Amino acid sequence: MLQFLVGTLVSLVSIGLHALATVVAIGFARSAGLRHTARPRSHLIGVMMATAVVLMVAHMLEVLVWAATYGIVGATAVENGLLYFAFVNYTTLGYGDVTPVREWRLIGPLTAMNGVLLFGWSAAVLFEVLRKTLDHLEAAKAPGFTKS
Template sequence: MMLPFLVGTLVSLACIGLHALVTVVAVSIARSAGLRHTARPRSHLMGVMMATAVVLMVAHVLEVLVWAATYSIVGAAAAEDGLLYFAFVNYTTLGYGDITPVREWRLIGPLTAMNGVLLFGWSAAVLFEVLRKTLDHLEAAKAPRSASG
């Protein structure tokens, strides 16, 4: 029981690190894009939000690939059942149950789900913060500038 917990914890930490890296990149790109002056602020906001969401989705797919590779390495389930699919079902907490892990690796599914829930929440927070900051900038750009200088 300890080996699956240890492996799941290490993979979770790796995915958290990957998500942190992608978050830093996404926020820096969104910040620079959000600071641009534009004649079409709504379209600009939509573009910033869509780009940020796509970058975060790519991070989630990479994290699912890390989990699928881990499942393959440890033999958590039969490879012919589709380990990538199994990782997606666990990570997104769908829990279809059509593929089940081998008995000694049962704990890895819930650990994957816990990691996915955490990282999806993190992504939602990042998207909200990018939206808030971009809106703040767009509002500041619309405000009349003071004559003092």
């Protein structure tokens, strides 16, 4: 039961970090995406790249939180590489070359479940930023468009 409690708490921290990153990414995308530009393709690429970078930083911070948790609870030996173990679990890569101690063997699947959820969330954010930016760029071409 302790594994589920710890996994749930760390997942909530990760979700909170991701929510914050989403707010930052969308705020940036809105302000940058609404600018009138003479080079719409380059502008779109810049908005998408910046959004992706913010989300990737969030994922890396989330992996760091999982790695720290592994160290705190003693889920695996430190010499096995806590950060590596966290990345393998979070990304569902699953090499299997580092395994948790028996008492914490559910922490990997809980981490993977969190990572899958947050990667899906990131994909949805990227798609929405792309859609909104494209909508704005199309509207900017229309006659009578006023900069807002």
